[in-house]
Amino acid sequence: MLVEFRVKNFRSLRDEQVFSMVASKDQTLHDTHTLGTGLKAAPSLLRSAVVYGANAGGKSNLVKALQFMRGVVLESAAVIQPGQSYALQPFRLDDCSASEPTEFELTFILDGVRYQYGFAMTAQRIVSEHLLVYKAFKPQRWFERRFDEASGKDLYEYGPGLKGAKSLWEGATRPNALFLSMAVQLNSEALRPVFDWFANRLVIFNEQAQLSPHTSIQMLKQAQGRQQICDFLTAADISIDNIEVVTRKVPGQAVHFDLLAGRTEVRSEEVEEHQLRFSHVTEQGRAVFDLVDESSGTRNLLFLAGPVLDILQKGLTLVIDELDTSLHTLLVRELVRLFHRPEVNTGGAQLIFTTHDTSLLDASDLFRRDQIWFVEKDREQASTLVALSEFSPRKNEALERGYLMGRYGGVPFLNHTLGLQH
Template sequence: MLIDFKLSNFLSYNEEQSLSMQASKIRKNSERLHICNQYANNIKLTKCCTIYGANASGKSNIVSSFSFARKFIINGFPSGYTNKYFRLADNKDIPSHFSFDLLINESIFRYEFSVSLSKNVILSEKLSEKVKDLSILLFERDLISDSFTVGEYFKKQQSIDKLTMYGNDSLFDKLTLFLTIINRSNAKMFSENPELIILLNIYNWFAHSLKIREPSLLSSNKPIFTEDNLPLISKIMRLLGTGITSIHLINVSTEYVKNALPADFYESIIDKLHKSNTKALIRSNYTEPTITASSTNEYYMFKIDRNNKIHISTIEFQHENNMTNFGLIEESDGTMRILNLLEILLDNDNCTFIIDELDRSLHPKLTTEFMKMYLSLAANKDTQLILTGHESRIVAEELLRNDEINFIIKNPNGASIMNPIEQFNLRSDKSTYKALFDGDIKEISPKIDTSEIETSINYHSVT
């Protein structure tokens, strides 16, 4: 689970800003908190974080920062980020820093790295365990001084020797994080050195537990639209008033899908399937490897069988008990959005989901009903949801704890500033909705001068 995320000098964020999932002392809806008392860590975590703010305040940039870090950790330095530092100041040569505090198997770890975006190089990287006020180092990599240090966390000499070898070799690669390097095809190393599995667990949180829902094409090893799930999903869609009465999987040709998807994306899926099948075939309980490709208006489920033959299916819909089938692209934007969000409700893997503009294309009532369902289900699992949006009904209906609400503003220099609503110490009898949206807290109210706008329009019309 995510505890805290910090970033600096990235997009509209200049000095370090923090997004925290740590719960305060308020008692409201305490049943849906995750409480960790093990290993001397007394910590309570929320399972929801909402981020409000005016247009262009920096909400989407928080999502982009998570996305950048995830891509970096999984695939190496992403392309296209050389000018993504904070450009409203002379920050070109200032490091961009990213830090994650994570709860892994009820222990707290901090993983952090610094990069020079303008030069496309890694500057430093560090992983440590947090126990009360102590910081226990796992490894530290400094590419400025070309040094790699294995910390006191590891006790076995074999583990220390392995890390030292990989760490020293990594000093020649300024585009790939050590966490990425150590997890490349090292299954045997982890089985022979169980003490090192923590490095795999940290990597897997980013690769598999951190799920960022963006309009772009995404791939996943976990299909949602399976034959087992379709009756339930069809029922949910009907109860939500979409008009959909049934959903079906239909086969599509590889040639059709190959033409529909970007070539490199398609080839990467096929390559992963073949590699997964090689491993699956030597197991006693063989299961066909599956990968899904999905976006706002596309969904394909890829399977590979024992003979290495690829099978691809997609979903089609029937409405109002009519037997006519409709493709996903023929459905409304709202229906597509609901289907995209259903994974959060159905997921049982305790993931951290990040969604930009939850309310996009959704009726306000659907948005609040989705939140009610999520928050109710969250009491029984450790899924987390971080979302941005403008839908104020979520706050007006008192669905959230105050420590689940954040507001972003821009300071006079154009930098985005994260404001947890808790810092304003609202009175217990004060409506959070009124404070946020009726101007009670002037610092976070959008400054809109309608009279000046009207005057300017009238002047322009006259001239």
Template sequence: MLLKFRLQNYRSVRDVQELTTLLAETRSPHGGFPVRFAHGGAVRVSPLVGVFGANASGKSTVLRALGSLRALAAAGSDAREAARRFEPFQLDPAARLLPTRFEVEFVLDGIRYVYGCAYKSGEIAGEWLHAHGRDRRRVWFERDRHTTRCLPEAGLDRLAAAVDPETTLLAFGADAEHPWLAPIAQWLGGLRRVRIAAGARLVADLDRLAARWSDQLTLLLTRADLGISGVDTSTSTLRLIHEGRSGPQPLGAYVESDGTIAWLDLLIELLHALDHGGVLLIDDLDAILHPVLLTEALRLLRDRDLNPARAQLIFTARSVPPAAEGAEVLEPDQCWYAVKGADGATSLVREGRAPEIGPGELARELWLAKQRLRP
């Protein structure tokens, strides 16, 4: 599971910012999952993290950064292309000369790993991979522009000598199916940025999904107030049942509303993650879904019985989902806020702030400006 992510000098982020899924305290039975280490001890990790903020506050930058880190650890050509997309903080001339830095902490098979990468345009300026035990840190490798230091028993010397300056050693090792590096790259490949938008009309793999989650899919669709009363799986193509004057009518997905299609696409991604785990990254989730559906989607992931693979969702939205049935949908530790300072740099903070322009104020300011322009 993902524990922490740090980024620096990327798009609207200038200084080091950290996003964590670790929960400091539990206020409800839904306060996260216990994750145990092989050497003993445990931490409580959240399956949900929301990043909230106004338009252009930088909240989407966090998801883009995680997606870029995933690409840097992917197959060789993808890693080189990601390194060429150098996007430093533009409002400070000094930042344009510095590399972008990403670092992620996660737990895999009971071991806590730290992987990081620093890069400029077409150049890996630094890279490191550490494994943490009870009392010590094992440096699997550390690399800069000129040297690479590897753990002797890892057998990475030959790979380190052959990797080119535009490719991460992790991606190169994964391509070579190195037994130590391939599982790490595979975990990072589970950081999946999902693009869902009303009107896109994707709906892929719905028939395969229905065979595994037929009862749950029926419940999630009929309870969503979409006018759907059931799911018809009697044919090779799944159809949704609507009530008409002549009785129930099964209809194909092509006639459904854009909002229904977006909900189906999200369910496909969520239910697949509940089966296989991984980290889903979804931008502007409240722009896609009605608040009721958003609440139901979050409840799927925080349910220990429905989420045995410990899938996680990191999403952005403009505001925190409202309380449902007298209970908060998200714990305070699961909420982060993206805010911009006077210098234009994004910070991630625990406490949000009220918008500087209240309802109706912008319209009044525009009206007053128009009056001043009149002769």
């Protein structure tokens, strides 16, 4: 479960921004909208959170920052080559920030243990890295790494909690690689849970990692999976009785790389094509439709159903940028409510998404005040992230109206002098 994410000097996020899933002491909707952790420092976490902001305000950059951090963890040791630079974009509208490192830190809970991991980096190298582990109330500093400019070397300090071949891992870690990633590649069992959380328990969908229908189609091929997806769509008020997958072989092409000859070859091969057939049943009769006959909202929800069902079952953290661009507002509401139903969300899954859909703010019992966040840019084009709870709105306050009036920020600066010139 994600507890907190910090980022500094990434794209428009110039100053340190803190996004937290720690629930406040407010008992409103506590049983359905929060998760118990058993930890004194953060006894309850939120099951969902929504982020609002104007176009180009920075809300997508928050998702990209989390995605970039995940990418460095997964690829710095195995994919990034020695001497290779990262496509890092610090805040570039002031000279100071443009030359400073970008900083990331993420806190999560796994199997009752709180991990706090972070690093700072430039395009050329990692300049610092640390891991705190809370197996008791007080943290154990498992390792800390920092680049010493005077000697041109990375300096390491280790705590007693980290076991294993630390000297080997340290010696193998390149300047542009994370110690965490390299140690796991060299079979560190102690650090693998941290790496695996980023790899397997954090799911991100945005323009750079788009939703694929593969998971849903594979589930539809099995009776149990097909029933689960139909039940999922029914819970979202889409009355589909059954979905049939018709698979056939069709002519296609595949690209093969010949290692010995050092060339690629395009071969004609048969590939699988999947056709989906939807059975709708009403009191007046039954009809079968193809995928193209269904609405775009139904198609998008279908392709989201497989990953979401897997996420709900396994208790993963799902982050989606611009959820309202692919789903109707009523479908967005039902999707959020699925994460709030303890009988459905049995694994402690979390949903975090950005949106422009202001109607969600006044939807009955959809969000607590601490689940709503706003991002806006100041006059220096730096983005600021703030929670609605910091504005202390009244219990029955019209949140949508207040937001559109600019009471909480996150709306565009409008130039009212624009118009026709006479």
